[in-house]
Amino acid sequence: MLEIQQLRTDLENISKILAKRGFTFPDALFNSLEAERKAIQTRTQELQAKRNAVSKQIGHAKSRGEDVSAILAEVANLGNELKQTETQLEQIQGKLQQILLEVPNLPHDSVPEGKSEADNQEMRRWGTPRIFDFEIKDHINIGEGLGLLDFETAAKLSGTRFSLMKGELARLHRALTQFMLDTHTQENGYTEVYVPYLINSESMHGTGQLPKFEEDLFAVYAGGKTEVKNPENDEGNLADFYLIPTAEVPITNMVRDEIVPLEQLPMKYVAHTPCFRSEAGSYGRDTRGLIRQHQFDKVELVQIVHPLKSYAALEQLAGHAEMILQKLQLPYRVMALCTGDMGFSAAKTYDIEVWLPAQNSYREISSCSNCEAFQARRMQARFRNESGKPALLHTLNGSGLAVGRTLVAILENYQNADGSVSVPIALQSYMGGLDQMVVPKRK
RNA sequence: GGAGAGAUGGCCGAGUGGUCGAAGGCGCUCCCCUGCUAAGGGAGUAUAGGCUUUAAACGCUUAUCGAGGGUUCGAAUCCCUCUCUCUCCGCCA
Numbered sequence A: 001m002l003e004i005q006q007l008r009t010d011l012e013n014i015s016k017i018l019a020k021r022g023f024t025f026p027d028a029l030f031n032s033l034e035a036e037r038k039a040i041q042t043r044t045q046e047l048q049a050k051r052n053a054v055s056k057q058i059g060h061a062k063s064r065g066e067d068v069s070a071i072l073a074e075v076a077n078l079g080n081e082l083k084q085t086e087t088q089l090e091q092i093q094g095k096l097q098q099i100l101l102e103v104p105n106l107p108h109d110s111v112p113e114g115k116s117e118a119d120n121q122e123m124r125r126w127g128t129p130r131i132f133d134f135e136i137k138d139h140i141n142i143g144e145g146l147g148l149l150d151f152e153t154a155a156k157l158s159g160t161r162f163s164l165m166k167g168e169l170a171r172l173h174r175a176l177t178q179f180m181l182d183t184h185t186q187e188n189g190y191t192e193v194y195v196p197y198l199i200n201s202e203s204m205h206g207t208g209q210l211p212k213f214e215e216d217l218f219a220v221y222a223g224g225k226t227e228v229k230n231p232e233n234d235e236g237n238l239a240d241f242y243l244i245p246t247a248e249v250p251i252t253n254m255v256r257d258e259i260v261p262l263e264q265l266p267m268k269y270v271a272h273t274p275c276f277r278s279e280a281g282s283y284g285r286d287t288r289g290l291i292r293q294h295q296f297d298k299v300e301l302v303q304i305v306h307p308l309k310s311y312a313a314l315e316q317l318a319g320h321a322e323m324i325l326q327k328l329q330l331p332y333r334v335m336a337l338c339t340g341d342m343g344f345s346a347a348k349t350y351d352i353e354v355w356l357p358a359q360n361s362y363r364e365i366s367s368c369s370n371c372e373a374f375q376a377r378r379m380q381a382r383f384r385n386e387s388g389k390p391a392l393l394h395t396l397n398g399s400g401l402a403v404g405r406t407l408v409a410i411l412e413n414y415q416n417a418d419g420s421v422s423v424p425i426a427l428q429s430y431m432g433g434l435d436q437m438v439v440p441k442r443k
Numbered sequence B: 001g002g003a004g005a006g007a008u009g010g011c012c013g014a015g016u017g018g019u020c021g022a023a024g025g026c027g028c029u030c031c032c033c034u035g036c037u038a039a040g041g042g043a044g045u046a047u048a049g050g051c052u053u054u055a056a057a058c059g060c061u062u063a064u065c066g067a068g069g070g071u072u073c074g075a076a077u078c079c080c081u082c083u084c085u086c087u088c089c090g091c092c093a
Helices: A004-020 A027-063 A069-074 A078-101 A139-145 A151-157 A167-186 A201-206 A248-255 A307-327 A374-379 A403-413 A425-431
Strands: A121-126 A241-243 A267-276 A295-305 A332-336 A348-356 A361-370 A382-384 A390-392 A394-402
Touching: A004 A027, A004 A078, A027 A069, A027 A078, A121 A307, A139 A403, A167 A267, A167 A295, A167 A307, A167 A394, A167 A403, A167 A425, A201 A248, A201 A374, A248 A267, A248 A295, A248 A374, A248 A394, A295 A307, A295 A403, A307 A332, A307 A348, A307 A361, A307 A394, A332 A361, A348 A403, A361 A403, A374 A394, A394 A403
Parallel strands: none
Antiparallel strands: A121 A332, A267 A295, A295 A394, A332 A348, A348 A361, A361 A394, A382 A390
């Protein structure tokens, strides 16, 4: 959420900046609502002040035992008018709030301008894609060839965009999460947290998934009841819970409505959770394989920091995600997302893309964003600053990493001619010393 | 799921219709006193808005005593709904 004062004083400029993201701010509507708001709010407060003064008078008079009927007559109609203006004010502020909640964050000055993925800017590359002297397979063929990856059964259980892993592959998947968590807690200074996967709508508003992106989520209704609780307003249509699309939601919301002491900053949290996404609007994209699933695991990094330190923290956070790929010896590149490709809440985002040989391209495996005060303002997440005053925090999040996609990268980059897959050295201790997953011999 | 108790400022805690944004204490900040230490004295100390202001401060003003609604000229206080916490019982991985 943007600061409404900023919009009031600098609308033209902000509108221009938002246009770079492809967002059209409703200038005219906003201005007329604001004018109305100002008039009605002033009037309301005048009436309230009068009521308070008169009520106080009555109190005084009564305590002196005087007759108050004259004063009472004077304010007979005040109540009605006040109620009317209060209602009007509430409606207008509701409308303004609604507009505000759907406005994306302002991109940072350093963000490259552009319309789509094609305009993202490459920052750096690490590692050299391996040259294979045999015909390579994609991760689906490798996994199925090993007899450890089973999409058919997953489809029977749940449908498309689900997967089922067995044996050493399931263990490798688990090894990856352990390895990532251990690295971030032991080397990068994060505190591990275990969080709820079912989250209420307030939290989803806090990090920006609601109200605009409900169709991307899975909603959960206690006892399977989906009837509208309160048909009078939209809030009544909200589900009891939503399945988290990322651990960013529960972790970041830990500081919702909190005032954090200065000395507790920066807060650095890591969590491993499953993530659930409806993937509405991505029909036909990455339909095969593990790349785009309704359910996938992710190790998420969240930093809650002092506003002056958030850009340094973003570089650090991206570095932490990169560390995992370096330890796994997986080639990658880092992209600065352009204005048109960034997510709703982000002021600046680096995507880390891992090399996938079978796709002959780099694919997103981590997305690291500085949301500045955008989420904090929605959440009222604050800290007590140097002069003792509450001020908004900055929040950052990044994958460190998406586990399923890391598994894909390992299968493809570590594949051998005979269909076996070598286990990266960094993971072998998590695999009971196993250094290779081999194709089972036919009997 | 059943029965009961509770939710007040950074913390503790008083306050059952009127001069209460809220006593008192603790903590914190500043000042005075004290040659260290301990103690003492004084002042200050919620948040979010609106108007005013080039901006800030100041000033004026509104709202907020878990949340929302109601009664009333007036609500921390009375009524209703909800949320959360605690205790006991039941069920449960």
